Amino acid sequence: MSVILIRQAKPKDAEAINDIYNLYVRESSCTFDEDPITLEERMEWLAEHGPRYPAIVAEVDGEVVGWAALSAFHKRSAGRFTVQDSVYVRGDMRARGIGKALLSELIDRARDLGYHSMMAGIAHDQEESLAFHRGMEFVEVGRLKEVGRKFGRWLDVVYMQLIL
Numbered sequence: 001m002s003v004i005l006i007r008q009a010k011p012k013d014a015e016a017i018n019d020i021y022n023l024y025v026r027e028s029s030c031t032f033d034e035d036p037i038t039l040e041e042r043m044e045w046l047a048e049h050g051p052r053y054p055a056i057v058a059e060v061d062g063e064v065v066g067w068a069a070l071s072a073f074h075k076r077s078a079g080r081f082t083v084q085d086s087v088y089v090r091g092d093m094r095a096r097g098i099g100k101a102l103l104s105e106l107i108d109r110a111r112d113l114g115y116h117s118m119m120a121g122i123a124h125d126q127e128e129s130l131a132f133h134r135g136m137e138f139v140e141v142g143r144l145k146e147v148g149r150k151f152g153r154w155l156d157v158v159y160m161q162l163i164l
């Protein structure tokens with residue numbers, strides 16, 4: 001496959017980020033969002049994902065085919081050393097190492113930024129995402145029962161953690 005270029009997300013990427021994400025909003029329980037994110041919301045999100053909470057994209061042949069970001073896990077100050085990841089790869093580009101490249105970069109950046117731990121909150125039916133995080137040495141640390149409901153089904157959230 002062509003080279004995967006990982007770089008900081010920019011405002012011009014907002015539409016591509018949304019195109020990738022909103023498909024999962026409509027079709028998958030991997031996100032608890034049920035309404036597509038608007039361009040305006042994505043621009044605000046990008047503005048919030050500055051140096052402390054980076055957003056990055058993966059480009060292949062000049063096209064954005066995946067994105068990832070760090071967000072605060074706890075909003076209150078004593079929780080500031082823990083972050084949560086988001087990683088989304090365009091459907092037709094999955095299983096080609098793009099997710100791994102994005103998450104590896106996020107982990108490196110989280111370490112450089114002095115964070116202590118990284119969390120992933122994953123719907124229990126998302127086998128692929130659970131395997132993906134396990135492969136990156138995240139371990140399951142907790143499970144919240146039936147805290148989500150999408151497509152008429154109750155969803156548990158499995159928390160996985162990587163101590164950085």
Ligand SMILES: CC(C)(COP(=O)(O)OP(=O)(O)OC[C@H]1O[C@@H](n2cnc3c(N)ncnc32)[C@H](O)[C@@H]1OP(=O)(O)O)[C@@H](O)C(=O)NCCC(=O)NCCS
Pocket residue numbers: 024030085086087088089090093094095096097098099100101120122126127128129131132133135
């Ligand atoms: C989960 C996701 C980010 C993985 O990205 P990807 O580019 O498809 O994955 P990669 O090709 O980098 O694979 C990395 C590892 O993930 C696991 N994995 C990937 N696809 C898998 C599949 N279909 N079944 C089981 N494990 C899988 C494997 O452990 C793989 O490592 P290996 O290739 O050494 O076996 C991607 O599939 C995706 O965007 N899914 C929908 C959104 C989502 O669930 N995001 C995570 C929520 S934060």
